[in-house]
Amino acid sequence: MQKRPYIVIMAGGIGSRFWPYSRDNKPKQFLDILGTGRTLLQMTYDRFITLSDNSQFFVVTNSKYKELVKLQLPEIPESQILTEPLRRNTATCIAYASYRILGKDPEAKVIVTPADHLILQEENFFKTMEIAIAAADTEDRLITLGIRPNRPETGYGYIQYISNQGNPVKKVKTFTEKPNAKLAKTFIESGDFVWNSGMFVWKVSSIIKAFEKYMPDVAEVFEEGADHFTLEREDAFIKKAYSLVRNISIDYGIMEKADEVYVVLGDFGWSDLGSWSSLHEVHEKDVENNVVEANALLYDTQNCFIKVSPQKLVVVEGLDNYLINDSENVLIICRLDGDKKFREFVNAAKTKGEDFV
Incomplete structure (x- = not known):
């Protein structure tokens, strides 16, 4: 064997x-x-x-x-x-x-x-x-x-x-x-x-x-x-x-x-689930190709990933290909396909305090 x-x-x-x-x-x-x-x-x-x-x-x-x-x-x-x-x-x-x-x-x-x-x-x-x-x-x-x-x-x-x-x-x-x-x-x-x-x-x-x-x-x-x-x-x-x-x-x-x-x-x-955009690709989506893990109201919004605590109501209007994520003490709103910018974001966040990274 x-x-x-x-x-x-x-x-x-x-x-x-x-x-x-x-x-x-x-x-x-x-x-x-x-x-x-x-x-x-x-x-x-x-x-x-x-x-x-x-x-x-x-x-x-x-x-x-x-x-x-x-x-x-x-x-x-x-x-x-x-x-x-x-x-x-x-x-x-x-x-x-x-x-x-x-x-x-x-x-x-x-x-x-x-x-x-x-x-x-x-x-x-x-x-x-x-x-x-x-x-x-x-x-x-x-x-x-x-x-x-x-x-x-x-x-x-x-x-x-x-x-x-x-x-x-x-x-x-x-x-x-x-x-x-x-x-x-x-x-x-x-x-x-x-x-x-x-x-x-x-x-x-x-x-x-x-x-x-x-x-x-x-x-x-x-x-x-x-x-x-x-x-x-x-x-x-x-x-x-x-x-x-x-x-x-x-x-x-x-x-x-x-x-x-x-x-x-x-x-x-x-x-490889390397980024928000790769997670968006494999996730269940609504008719407008949005991934919504939030208590949200969406208007004229497509191809987005919205992940926010259900304790907050999120109202989004007029966005295409955006990430909205509220995690602990950081809220990010950026292009969903802007994976290469995240290293820059994280490095800049460190200057604001280690608690943000």
Whole structure:
């Protein structure tokens, strides 16, 4: 019987493009964004527990969110909540989990997933994941999941693959970070690009070899500290390790450089829920294409997202493509598709006081 894979959930992001609903002390992965009664982190756990068991889950998060993870996922032993003292992007996050898993099971297969994605068609997702897990059997292979695109989206990264008729596992040709609208349209028309989901499958030995080859500085840090991976000594080691490594994504650090990178194509109702506009896309809407989570009166208003406490009556007239959100001590009214402005908004809000972010 095939051994169950280890599951690494990356849960350290700050979700700034969901500000002010998502805050520094409680980012979007810890919120019930979809109104299901489960947070995005809990929904991710619920999805993957069908493929593995509690003893093989690792959650990597910022140290300030450890108590939130413990509260929301009491099923996961505390020793499997890996806390980062600094934000060092996905390469370091994955290295930390990978060296931990290597110490437990050098033959392990690993699935790496963000904590905050939506998957609507789970049956199709599991079929795709089965293909990816099988593809990862080949030594040194690094597998990523690619989403068949349905529009020229500029908010996602893209993967170009080499066509191989009849085989769902494709050799990756190029990675491209979020393109402009013209380039995204060209990608869609070419037919050999998919969205980069940010989910990965590999043998732990394969990703360790890749770190040793393409990010030897990171590999050296974690190899030297492998014997410190005990509850008593790990915190001190990790603080030192994170002070020594670069802030770089796994895509830039390894996936764009490695030779044996493959993509499995999937179509399972995926969204990275990266912004208000992406949430608007998947949410139930009224006849005017508005998402309304409020006690609201709307006049000549279309394509908006309105989320306000039902204790307030909101009257909106003459708006198209706007976000209105009243969360705690911040009211925001801005273009719904202005995702790129949110970093500016959050930085400006910090100057008004830390309580606003």
